[in-house]
Amino acid sequence: MSDVASRVSAAKLWLTAVGGGDAPYLSAAVYAMPTVVSEQVETISADDSWRVYVNPQWALNVDVPVLGAHFAHLVWHLLRDHAGRARSMGVGRRESTAWANAADCTVAETLVAAGHGAVDLPSPTTLHLPEGLSVEEYFTVINRLSAGGG
Numbered sequence: 001m002s003d004v005a006s007r008v009s010a011a012k013l014w015l016t017a018v019g020g021g022d023a024p025y026l027s028a029a030v031y032a033m034p035t036v037v038s039e040q041v042e043t044i045s046a047d048d049s050w051r052v053y054v055n056p057q058w059a060l061n062v063d064v065p066v067l068g069a070h071f072a073h074l075v076w077h078l079l080r081d082h083a084g085r086a087r088s089m090g091v092g093r094r095e096s097t098a099w100a101n102a103a104d105c106t107v108a109e110t111l112v113a114a115g116h117g118a119v120d121l122p123s124p125t126t127l128h129l130p131e132g133l134s135v136e137e138y139f140t141v142i143n144r145l146s147a148g149g150g
Contacts, residue, residue, distance in 0.1 A: 004056045008035045011067035018065075029075045046074040048083050069111065069119045076107045082135060089136060098146050101127065102138035 016027040033046065038053040044067075046052045052074060059067060077083075082103040091099045101122050108123040109131060124131045129141060 002037070004037050004054065004059050005035070007059050007064065007067060008054060010064045011071055014064050015068035015071050026072070026075065029079055030071055033071070033075065033078070044070045044074065046078060050078055066119070069116045072111055072114070072116055073107055073119050073121065076110050077103060080106065080135065085135060089139065091139070095139075095143055098143040099135075099139050102135050102142050105129065105133075105138045106135045 012030050016030055033050050033052045035052045035054055037056050037059075039055060039057075041053045041055050043058045044052060044054050052071070062070075080103075082099075086096075086099045086103075089099070104121040105124050105127065108121040111119065111121070112123070124133070124138070127142065129138060133141075
């Protein structure tokens with residue numbers, strides 16, 4: 001097993017055994033995410049098919065709990081079908097940053113509540129938004145503000 005695969009396994013184990021909080025379904029979701037080692041991503045990302053792309057140098061240079069927190073970040077986007085919901089809202093390239101910030105706000109709230117910290121995600125607090133909104137509600141507000149409407 002490569003060093004990167006070992007780090008990814010350790011991060012998944014940390015997340016599900018230590019950092020997952022009271023979320024037993026998180027284990028099944030995390031282990032359903034096959035990992036692809038790729039220098040094409042800066043850190044870590046996922047696609048709609050639940051594949052996780054991990055930059056090998058980044059993965060070898062972050063602490064296991066940080067890598068685990070990033071897996072938690074990605075799994076919450078996937079569990080909530082943020083990409084599918086963006087498509088249903090007609091989010092295009094022009095609105096993609098607003099959608100990403102809105103989706104990250106919902107994930108940040110979940111990660112903080114589970115005791116992970118928000119792995120440098122924008123949160124409702126940092127964006128001066130109310131807490132507890134859906135991704136669609138955050139998107140509407142953020143998109144309106146970024147368009148200069150308020």
